[in-house]
Amino acid sequence: MNVLLIGSGGREHALAWKIAASPILSKLYCAPGNPGIANVAECIAVDPADHDAIIALCRRKSIDFVVVGPEAPLVAGIADDLRTAGISVFGPSKAAARLEGSKGFTKDLCTQFDIPTGAYQRFTQAESAKAYIKQQGVPIVVKADGLAAGKGVAVAFELQQALDAVDACFEGAFGGAGAEVVVEEYLEGEEASFFCLCDGKTALPFGTAQDHKRVGDGDTGVNTGGMGAYSPAPVMTQAMVDLTMRDLIEPTMRGMAEIGAPFSGVLFAGLMITRNGPKLIEYNTRFGDPETQVLMLRLKDDLLLLLKAAADGGLHQMSARWNDDPALTVVMAARGYPAAPEKGSVIRGLEEAGDQANVEIFHAGTAKKNGELIANGGRVLNVTASGKTVREAQQAAYAVVAKVDWPEGFYRHDIGWRAIERE
Template sequence: MNVLLLGSGGREHALAWKLSASPLLTKLYASPGNPGIGRVAELVKLDVADHSAVAAFCQEKKIELVVVGPEGPLVAGIADDLRAWGIRVFGPSKASARLEGSKGFTKDLCAKFNIPTAAYGRFGDLASAKAYVEKTGAPIVIKADGLAAGKGVTIAMTLDEANAALEACFDGAFGAAGAEVVVEEYLTGEEASFFCLCDGATALPFGTAQDHKRVGDGDTGPNTGGMGAYSPAPVMTPEMTERTMREIIEPTMRGMAELGAPFAGILFAGLMITDQGPKLIEYNTRFGDPECQVLMMRLKDDLLVLLNAAVDGQLTHMSIRWSNETALTVVMAARGYPGTPEKGSVIRGLDKAEGESVQVFHAGTAINGGALVANGGRVLNVTATGKTVGEAQAKAYAAVDRIDWPQGFCRRDIGWQAVAREKAGA
């Protein structure tokens, strides 16, 4: 079958890499893609904001499935518009994508359907938000309501930090995304990423991971879109997975159906595992980045078969097999990230980094004058598998050290909590 993949990051390269291995695949197109994706797909230039142009391309190339990678087009309703043209799409409707597009919507859903999450308030003006913060105290969490590329969240340890974050939101630091804010209780525990493949009625667990959001070693510095991840997440035991499905995922699926927006696609729950059990931090309505990279390295089944089953409402008949190995990815970022990254520096040595259990996924790269160059903040995802987290970590960093890119940097401690656990249990 002919497939169109929308997106250009490391997540999309991982999806393209896995889709390209499917015997069902006839031709894979990607827009806009990147040089890594270009190794397994034909890159095409489409204005993804022009849904009718995307639909026309799909009809011309006889596209049988569109896979939407990033959240922006989903929140803008591309899945609805393509389906109206009779085109099959993997990705939620605009109404369902509100789970990611509006943090306030999700918090209200949790309140209505008794889904465990942090206590919260929603505010459309600075004065009332500051009054709530003053009353509640710090530490406290400030979130821009809308899409902010993973950067609209501030974990404020003091009232001054909280007020500064509120002022930034209402002063336009995140554009329209910050016109409303959600102020949340600060949760303590261990974070985990939990994924489900959904078809509107059935939610099938689709792996776990732990992300590393802070830019610096030891979880220091500002939040980023993610500096690395590993899978599976040890904290997500079978018992915790069962509780998450029963207390969080299944009520969400029932709630969305009751609201007339049954959820189909990937439901990505950011969790805090507290002393009381799992609590929802937030939902994303697409694969995580860089969590997708480690999930694709561990997935033993044909991804295209699974996506087709989700689109066709056939997940009750499916099961998913995973490698017993751990996968770990290290994000190599351009100097300046998560602020303004330096673009254009030349990257060499990727052929020396890749091997049987190591893949380098392109996240923000371009070709300039025949050379591979940095073209974004997060640029490469160096991903490895191993029998333990420590082994996967060692392989990933050995591959990082074979890449010749002086202007790039990475955290050197991805997976540190799990590695420490392994050493303690040895």
Template sequence: MNVLLIGSGGREHALAWKLSASPLLGKLYAAPGNPGIAREAEIAALDAEDHGAVASFCKEKDIGLVVVGPEAPLVAGLSDHLRAAGIRVFGPSQAAARLEGSKGFTKDLCARFAIPTAAYGRFQNAEDAKDYARARGAPIVVKADGLAAGKGVTVATTLDEALAAIDACFDGAFGGAGAEVVVEEFLTGEEVSFFCLCDGRTALPFGSAQDHKRVGDGDTGPNTGGMGAYSPAPVMTPAMSERVMREIVEPTMRGMAELGSPFSGVLFAGLMITADGPKLIEYNVRFGDPECQVLMMRLKDDLLILLNAAADGQLAHMSARWYAEAALTVVMAAKGYPGAVERGSVIGGLDRVPEGVELFHAGTSERDGRIVANGGRVLSVTATGRTVTEAQARAYAAIDTIDWPEGFCRRDIGFRAVEREKSERGA
């Protein structure tokens, strides 16, 4: 089977790496790809925004399945266009992708179908949003309603910070994504990413991870797209996973079907495990980045078989098996991220990364035979180990072999799990 993978980040490199191991795979194409993905796939000069061109390419290359990595093409309706052309797709319809494309839509879905989440208000002007924030007080969370590349959320510790975040949204800091704002209750607990593969009727649990959104060690500084992650998440015990499925995922699947938008693809639930149990923070409709990197390292089964089953509505007959080892990934980013960054700096030493550590490319390009930085988050250095502590040590040892003065990373990815493991050893 020939497969077309849409996307160019670390998530897509991890997917390409895993898909390329499938004996079912004929030829793997990727658009637009990156230098790392090019080692696993043939790069296709396609613009994912040109749905007609993508469909024509699929017909020409006899593509049996299109795997859409990032959220923007899904929210823009690429899956619908391809399905209408008779092309099989792994990824939700445009209507189902509203779960990520509109935070207000998801909050209203939660209210309608009794899915536990934070109290909230939806607003189309700054003054009403500010009145709500003043009434609730800080800490409080301000979210741009639409897609904002992971940067449209402010966890405000003071009221002034919340009011400034509301103004920023309505003043265009996130473009059209901030035309509507959700202001919601601040939840206390442990945050976790929980994934399911879905086929419109069945949701198959597909692993957990914990990521690190803030740019600095100790979870300090502004939010980013993600500075690292590890899997599995210790807080997601079998009992907690069962509760999340029963209270959050299954009502969502029923609700979307009732609304006429059955969900097929990856359902990524960002959760807060509170003293009262799990609550939904937000949904994403694709694999997380960098969570995908650690999930792919731990997945024992053939990914292509599972994605085909989801596309064909056959997940009720499937299961997903995992290696017992932990996986941990550290994102290397260009200095200045999540703000403005300089592109073009040369990254050396990549051939010195130890065997067994996977180097997933995100914001890279190739110039004169050398790998250069071409974005904010540039590399995901990913390792496994018997424990998170061991995986962390292997990942940072690999990072120390890379020569890139213009880059940086957090040095504490996985610190909560490492502390938990240390405590358990001392008990």
């Protein structure tokens, strides 16, 4: 079949790399793609925000199936528009994508259907939010309600930090995403990422991971979109997966169907594993980034077949098998990330660096200029490796990172530390 993948980041490169290996694939296109994706797909410069242009591209290229990578087009309703045009698509409807598009919506759903999560309140005025924070005390979490590219969350351990986070939201630091604020309980425990493929009725567990949000070694500095990840998450034992399915995923699927927005696509649960079991931090309605990179290295089965089954309502007949070897990815970011990444620096040596059997270098924010590869975003490269242990995967990834000729880049040196402590 002819497939169109929408997006241009590291997540999309990892998905493209895996889809390209499918025996049922005829031709893979990507809009707009990046130089790494161009090695496995034909990239076409179409803006994912222009739904009419995407539909026209599908008709021009006889696209049978569309896979939507990023969250913004999903929240804007691209899956609905494609389905209306008679084009099969992997991704939730606009109504179902509210699980990511509005943190308040998800919190209210949790309350309505008894899904474990932290206590919270929603606010549209700064003063009432601040009064609630003063009443609750710190630590506390302040979130912009809408999409903020992973940067609209402040985990505050000091009162002034929480109050400043409220002001940042209402003063426009995150655009329209901060027009409403969710203030919620700080949960103690270990974070984990849990994925399910969903077809509106069935939820198929689809791997676990843990990522590193803080910009600096030792989990220090500001939150980012993610500086690295590894899979599987040791804390997500089979018993914990079963508990998560029973107490979080299945009630969410039932609840979304009950309110008239059945969920189809990938459901990404950000979890806190507490003394009282798993609690939901937030839902995302797309594959994680950089979690997808490690999941794709471990997936044994045909990704395209699984995604099509989710789109067609056939997941009850499917299973997902995983390599036992863990995988780990290190994000190489542009200097200044996440506040003000410097673009335009030249990256060299990727072909030589990535010539390893157990390593893939996924492009997250690159472009071509005058025949050279340049940094064109905050998170630029994802060096991803597998190994018999997390430590072995870590060593393989960092050996390749050291060979990349990019003085203007930086990275954390301790990705996987929590899992390695357990080995």
